[in-house]
Amino acid sequence: MYFAYYILLYNGLNNKGKDYLLFWEFLTELNNVILRVISIM
Numbered sequence: 001m002y003f004a005y006y007i008l009l010y011n012g013l014n015n016k017g018k019d020y021l022l023f024w025e026f027l028t029e030l031n032n033v034i035l036r037v038i039s040i041m
Contacts, residue, residue: 006024
């Protein structure tokens with residue numbers, strides 16, 4: 001569901017697509033860090 005929405009956004013942005021991709025990767029990394037911290041606690 002989210003992946004299809006992401007593809008639509010990526011196609012719609014065109015020029016800004018690369019920036020959005022970097023932002024998406026940043027959010028994914030941030031989410032992983034948060035999950036790690038929670039599991040440690």
